[in-house]
Amino acid sequence: MELTGLLQIAPFQGMKEEELVAFLFGSPNSLKCFEPGDVIVRQGNLCKGLYLLASGSVRAGMINDEGKELTVEEMKAPSLLASAFIFATENRFPVNVEAVEPCEVFIIGKERFLEFMHLHPLMMQNFLKDISDRSVFLSKKLNEFALxxxxxxxxxxxxxxxxxxxxxxxxxxxxxxxxxxxxxxxxxxxxxxxxx
Incomplete structure (x- = not known):
């Protein structure tokens, strides 16, 4: 896993590597490994924190009751997974996230993430920009399907x-x-x- 690449994505832009290390490897965070085909999260699961794809690539997709599937996005590391849902009132994953190749995913608890953003205002600003950009992406995606x-x-x-x-x-x-x-x-x- 390459930490310098993580410093290039929101919310970590402008942070020092030692700050990122302290954030990622502090308790009670966890680092999980997944193989191709493994489901990282299921549609409808609670989003209990920040999911950070540190290596590999994933496919985010939806499936309805009849088994019809829709790929929403394919993402390569480094990337945040479902960042817009962490602090939502109904904070459930809207998609299934499946490993396309071997992946490492950091899971940072919501409280730790919030505490760290208060200590690092730049991180909070970057995170707000990221979720705003995700909203724009989802609006464009919805426009494609609806119109x-x-x-x-x-x-x-x-x-x-x-x-x-x-x-x-x-x-x-x-x-x-x-x-x-x-x-x-x-x-x-x-x-x-x-x-x-």
Missing amino acids: LNLKNRLLKYLETHSVIHNQQEVAQRLGVTRPSLARALSELVNEGKIKK
Whole structure:
């Protein structure tokens, strides 16, 4: 695990490495390791503190009662997981978080995190900026799903990723079935908007 990389993300920007070490390794914090496919947290679990992805990568996704899956985001370390929900009135994880590759995750208790932010105002300012940025990200994501039809979402996806390697993964990311995705792809090819 590389601590200098952690100093580049909110809320740790501008902190000294020794301050970060004191914060991360103080009691009652814990460091947990996960293998690919392991569930780090389940949708609906209480968010009891700050979850910090220190190494590896994860997939955050939702699943409904019928088993339909939607990939909300894929994150690489270093990164905060569900930072906007730590201090929420209903502080439950809105997504399942699953390890994509071997991961290390620090879990810092809410009280310790709050106490440390009071001692380090810059940390608090950075954290507030981070959760505000997450709100902007989620607003954009919601806009994509609420206002764009599948073909437009697919075109938007292709703008950023340029190619589809795995239709099932893309279907999960877009919140549709694989046959619906295949049908939309065929229509876009027939309309001349994309090439096969």
